[in-house]
Amino acid sequence: MYTQQLKEGDDYSKLNKTIGIHILNFTSITDTDKYHNVFNLHEKDTGRKYFSDIELHTIELNKFAKGAKEDISDIVEKVKNALDMWLAFLTRHDLLNKDNLPKELDNKDLKKALTVLEIINFTKEEREEYEDRLKWLRIETNTLKKAEARGEARRNIEIAKNLLLDNVDINTIMRATGLIIEEIEKLKTEIEDLKK
Structure with missing residues (x-):
């Protein structure tokens, strides 16, 4: 997929950065509590970074929601940026009401996603x-x-x-x-x- 960006005869310098995102509902990386990890390709012995324009992001939902009880305030406390806002949506959308969102989650795109989710769940x-x-x-x-x-x-x-x-x-x-x-x-x- 990475090299499919090129046409025949194109130089490799024309390749755009490629980011793989893995959203996991289980723990994959056990030696850290970080829920968002970023990996790059590097040489095994020297650690020299190789292909700096290829990244793999893992997002472990259970680590984000860890310690949160059945209360929206527990999730809101964890929201520090846009990624956290979307993780709050993915992990605890059942606690979110699009018409009454805390200021940390008051976002038009999030409201739209909640509306779509509501429609999907219609009888x-x-x-x-x-x-x-x-x-x-x-x-x-x-x-x-x-x-x-x-x-x-x-x-x-x-x-x-x-x-x-x-x-x-x-x-x-x-x-x-x-x-x-x-x-x-x-x-x-x-x-x-x-x-x-």
């Missing part, structure tokens, strides 16, 4: 109700857009009529209203018929 009836509501909202939005377009079209017709009454040339009316020449000619004929 069949709740999902159908949700889909019906979305369908209704889309129809309503589409209806409003069509009504706005009709209103704008009427406004442009009125502007064109007024400009025709003021003897403004057709090209200027087309630029001002967005109407095509045939529409303006038709309006001009209607106005002339009314004058008869």
